[in-house]
Amino acid sequence: MYILETLTASLLTLQSFCDTICLTNTSGDALLEKEWCILVNVEEQPLVFLEPRDDFDRFILGVSSTGCVVYNQDSIICFISERFEVVVKDKDIAYRKAEQWFQFNFENACFGTRSPIFVSMDYLV
Numbered sequence: 001m002y003i004l005e006t007l008t009a010s011l012l013t014l015q016s017f018c019d020t021i022c023l024t025n026t027s028g029d030a031l032l033e034k035e036w037c038i039l040v041n042v043e044e045q046p047l048v049f050l051e052p053r054d055d056f057d058r059f060i061l062g063v064s065s066t067g068c069v070v071y072n073q074d075s076i077i078c079f080i081s082e083r084f085e086v087v088v089k090d091k092d093i094a095y096r097k098a099e100q101w102f103q104f105n106f107e108n109a110c111f112g113t114r115s116p117i118f119v120s121m122d123y124l125v
Contacts, residue, residue, distance in 0.1 A: 048114040050106065055079070064117055073118040077102050 047069050050056035059079070061070045081091070081098035088094045107118060 045114055048111045048116055050076075050116060061119060068114055068117045070117045070119055073102070073107075073120045074122060076106070076118070 045067065047063065047067065049069055050071065056071070056076065059072045059075045061072055064070055077095070077098050080101055081095045084094035084097045084101075085091060088097065106116070109115075
């Protein structure tokens with residue numbers, strides 16, 4: 001069975017219905033509808049998500065052609081930084097600590113063949 005869970009990334013929502021992918025904005029207007037073959041067989045190799053999903057699902061950008069969940073690295077670091085700022089009380093120190101925490105716990109961690117991919121939007125032109 002080939003499926004792709006509903007993923008939310010900022011204003012766009014990717015929904016999979018059988019072999020049709022529909023890209024919509026938050027008001028529900030279709031931006032793009034395209035026939036697409038989903039290559040991820042989740043019964044054999046499930047997608048790897050960051051936990052807790054309630055916190056990290058909002059940073060999902062999509063799924064790669066190799067079946068890896070793609071996350072917005074910059075948004076995750078800002079999210080973690082907000083948590084550190086409660087304790088540290090200094091934005092710069094909290095951000096640096098969040099970067100280090102992200103690198104150690106997510107970026108340098110191995111979750112198997114379906115390890116999540118982290119994309120920094122800072123480098124996109």
